[in-house]
Amino acid sequence: MRFLAVCTALAAATALTGCGRLADPAGGSRKVTLWLMKGSASEDFVTRFTADFEHRHPGVDLEVRTQEWTGIGDKVNAVLDGTSGEGADVIEVGNTQVAQYVEAGGLSELTLEGLREWGGKDWLKGLSDPGSVGGAQFGVPWYAANRVVIYNKDLFADAGLKNPPKTRQEWLQATQKLDKGDRQGIYLPGQNWYVLAGFIWDEGGELAVESAGQWVGALDDEKALAAMRFYKQLQALGDGPKDADEETPPQADVFARGRTAQIIAPPGQAAQIEAANPALKGKLGFFPIPGKTSDKPGAVFTGGSDLIIPERTRNRREAVDVITALVSEEWQTELARTMSYVPNKTTLAHVVEGNEGAAAMAPGAAQGRATPNSARWAEVEGKNPIKPYMTAVLTGQDPRQAARTASETISKVLSSDR
Structure with missing residues (x-):
């Protein structure tokens, strides 16, 4: 709450939105804010991921905020258009929601990072296809679940x-x-x-x-x-x-x-x-x-989530680092085994062997699809x-x-x- 109060004061003084985009003026840690949806990851996963990320990225203070699905569309759009009192540098969204956020504007394109850093050629199509609009990638696959x-x-x-x-x-x-x-x-x-x-x-x-x-x-x-x-x-x-x-x-x-x-x-x-x-x-x-x-x-x-980066973030490099960590084999394995999800790549299907339910999902996920990619x-x-x-x-x-x-x-x- 103290941090939110400081953020509000700074925003009012400087007309900047997005608390997660502001570095400490005294040269301290840079705040980076990640929005995750309620139920997507356990509290233990979030705690361990945050500690590991901050250990590997000295000078970055990662704040994870849990969001409710109800009303999330309006909250995300407010971040994207700069009218939000809250900031976010990386946001988890439903895989079929990406197109509507692209239409509204304010998303950062992530095509090159997907190809060069995140192994996009192996992504599940049911996650990657709805994250791509007009040949450009805006949503990065995070996890999948299917029937x-x-x-x-x-x-x-x-x-x-x-x-x-x-x-x-x-x-x-x-x-x-x-x-x-x-x-x-x-x-x-x-x-x-x-x-x-x-x-x-x-x-x-x-x-x-x-x-x-x-x-x-x-x-x-x-x-x-x-x-x-x-x-x-x-x-x-x-x-x-x-x-x-x-x-x-x-x-x-x-x-x-x-x-x-x-x-x-x-x-x-x-x-x-x-x-x-x-x-x-x-x-x-x-x-x-x-x-x-x-x-x-x-x-x-294929249900599941993609990760997006608002175009207005002032911490794009750090936001990319957060996604890089979340989609790494290490944390994909942790998330899949902890939450019984299917990892975001076909090449990682083996990590859920031994979990009968998740293992049954994986072959279907490889054939998975999403709803028509219309906003x-x-x-x-x-x-x-x-x-x-x-x-x-x-x-x-x-x-x-x-x-x-x-x-x-x-x-x-x-x-x-x-």
């Missing part, structure tokens, strides 16, 4: 299934065996559109495509329609609601009752399941979402025409017409002027 299949080992054994399926066809056949009596083969809510997105990418389709500077919804493409047909087949092998998503009710709670064989979720949900039903501890397994063929797993939506995609998710489209198909409406309606809404949102 896998969490399964009940006892129910698999009861059905005579010794190994997890590796292809879609094997998956359907296994799930049919599991879907008996009062047991659900899979709990798949009708509006889990992130799962559908993976199936669409597997088929070679897209949620939306860009042509001549205009985005157009693509759910009515034949490839996307084929993906929806597969989703319908799989969803029918359980009792998931056709008109709700995975949070209504929370699918972890449904699985915890012990009569559901599979759900599609980040592996971190296993902890929620075990907390709700301790009898399931040690009985949960994980496998990558199966692909169309056994040579590679299915495509998945307006967040508005699409706000309206989310994909969810009612899925419900329409699952309840027997004409798939092509429902897809066309949803695609038109996506096109309208992505092409509209603000």
Whole structure:
């Protein structure tokens, strides 16, 4: 609090924004501020990283501030446009948020550093692609997380299934065996559109495509329609609601009752399941979402975070040093093992071996994708025409017409002027 008060006074006196950009006028340590999102890293990780960074960079005082996801967009934009009372030199943002910050302006380009210092050629595309706009890199991949299949080992054994399926066809056949009596083969809510997105990418389709500077919804493409047909087949092998998503009710709670064989979720949900039903501890397994063929797993939506540097920072060199440390093999390994994440590079997938959940994520992450790289995609998710489209198909409406309606809404949102 004392530092914030000093910062406010200095800003008022000098009309400079960004406390993290000001060096001690007496020649002391230079303050560098890193914003991390709540839940992204443990307190122990932050403490150890800060101490190690300051030890290796004498004269730098690294301050890590934890931010809430709610309202973060406005806070980041205020830093970028210089109207914030707080400063930040490095900011963690959601990987799909980078495009909207680039459109607003105020991000520092990091293309050269990515190529020369951070091994950008090996980055996960689901993190690096949304961080790149117009061929320039603005977001630096930090960590990834994606969905896998969490399964009940006892129910698999009861059905005579010794190994997890590796292809879609094997998956359907296994799930049919599991879907008996009062047991659900899979709990798949009708509006889990992130799962559908993976199936669409597997088929070679897209949620939306860009042509001549205009985005157009693509759910009515034949490839996307084929993906929806597969989703319908799989969803029918359980009792998931056709008109709700995975949070209504929370699918972890449904699985915890012990009569559901599979759900599609980040592996971190296993902890929620075990907390709700301790009898399931040690009985949960994980496998990558199966692909169309056994040579590679299915495509998945890659969630996770990128790191950005505001253009207004006066500590760009030190900010680059912070990112260099965060994306190093040492700290990528620490973060992945501590938080059960997938590291930011395909070449580091081996560091999560031994963590069953994270290891199941890694193959999918290599096939991972992100949502269309439009600054307006967040508005699409706000309206989310994909969810009612899925419900329409699952309840027997004409798939092509429902897809066309949803695609038109996506096109309208992505092409509209603000």
